[in-house]
Ligand SMILES: Nc1ncnc2c1ncn2[C@@H]1O[C@H](COP(=O)(O)OP(=O)(O)O)[C@@H](O)[C@H]1O
């Protein structure tokens with residue numbers, strides 16, 4: 001049995017939905033289908049999830065939301081009409097959208113989560129109806145029916161172990177099961193969502209919980225490429241890579257597959273196949289357990305992400321002071337802030353944060369407390385920090401990879417603010433300014449994949 005997830009780009013309009021139906025019908029093993037909300041139909045278009053966020057914000061602000069509600073419904077209507085879906089089903093979708101503001105929510109965070117979740121919920125209901133109209137026996141499964149239980153973190157939930165016990169009781173026969181991605185329920189029964197891009201996580205949880213033989217993730221590119229195609233022109237496709245290579249690359253910017261989504265697949269040891277809805281006969285990219293993949297490239301991919309910020313702190317004899325880091329961590333804890341990385345020197349420390357998790361006010365308070373409690377000689381907040389991650393299983397067996405990463409940057413005068421090698425044995429992390437990040441990825445890519453392919457030769461030797 002295969003779990004098949006279709007991203008928003010694959011379900012953006014009726015023409016795409018037809019391709020998706022063809023894919024689902026072409027393989028009887030494709031039993032469980034996970035849908036995202038309708039995505040962008042063209043560059044500059046707005047995803048339904050973003051429209052729902054606008055809708056929620058209008059309700060929170062107490063402004064008129066009639067027009068935005070109409071715009072959202074029109075997206076579903078266009079798809080439904082394309083398949084002759086009965087008017088009663090479309091009307092039900094419309095009524096559910098209109099009713100969203102009338103429900104009660106513990107607070108605005110839960111309101112936001114419930115509004116966002118309806119992008120996928122209504123699309124899964126609609127997609128099941130489109131499959132029915134196409135002669136397929138299919139039914140919508142609500143995450144509450146399947147027991148998808150998540151942590152009580154309305155807009156950034158994580159899966160609870162109980163979900164897997166619940167999924168063990170889910171049965172399926174001849175019919176296709178259509179699950180909405182992106183959300184589940186807290187133990188109190190409230191709708192909670194994963195972080196953005198989280199429909200990939202739902203697919204992975206279902207693949208692991210239902211012991212699927214394969215998790216197919218359909219998107220709008222032919223494969224996962226060795227660099228983001230929006231940054232590097234015509235990058236090479238990655239035919240196969242390991243789970244942990246994917247985890248590191250998606251964390252650092254390969255948004256084609258959500259970085260948290262790899263974890264359930266690892267736990268369930270379910271291989272993932274990323275494929276193109278518009279080109280389904282191509283092999284795409286296969287992501288497999290480490291032990292199933294022996295060829296080791298020093299560099300499989302190069303990712304870059306601008307979503308970071310850093311706090312640089314200098315104080316002489318910092319290395320001698322017992323409890324210095326503990327005091328910093330206590331301040332972060334006080335403001336509910338987690339950090340991503342903390343490279344250090346003798347008298348220096350850089351703390352790298354996910355900027356999307358922080359607001360201006362928290363940053364100000366946190367810096368003020370660090371200044372008054374730790375008295376650093378220098379305290380700098382660097383708001384435009386980027387991380388570049390160069391990832392490859394074969395890195396540890398090859399001398400000189402770091403030199404090959406740094407050389408093209410030096411040649412193009414790109415300053416590197418941090419290098420972290422060794423924490424992960426399969427990646428090297430660099431810190432740069434955001435304005436340099438794309439160029440850094442481009443030059444490193446060119447060096448390894450175009451100008452000096454011999455430095456990226458595949459090794460078949462044992463690891464060292
Ligand atoms: N290394 C990469 N390989 C392929 N696509 C990438 C990569 N890095 C970023 N992307 C982007 O990811 C996009 C697909 O992800 P996303 O928009 O979330 O799709 P979906 O709507 O299917 O969930 C691609 O269109 C591409 O722009």
Ligand SMILES: N[C@@H](CC(=O)OP(=O)(O)O)C(=O)O
Nearest residue numbers: 007008036049196197198199
């Ligand atoms: N629709 C949600 C969840 C998601 O995963 O979407 P997509 O599969 O289109 O990336 C979002 O936009 O964040």
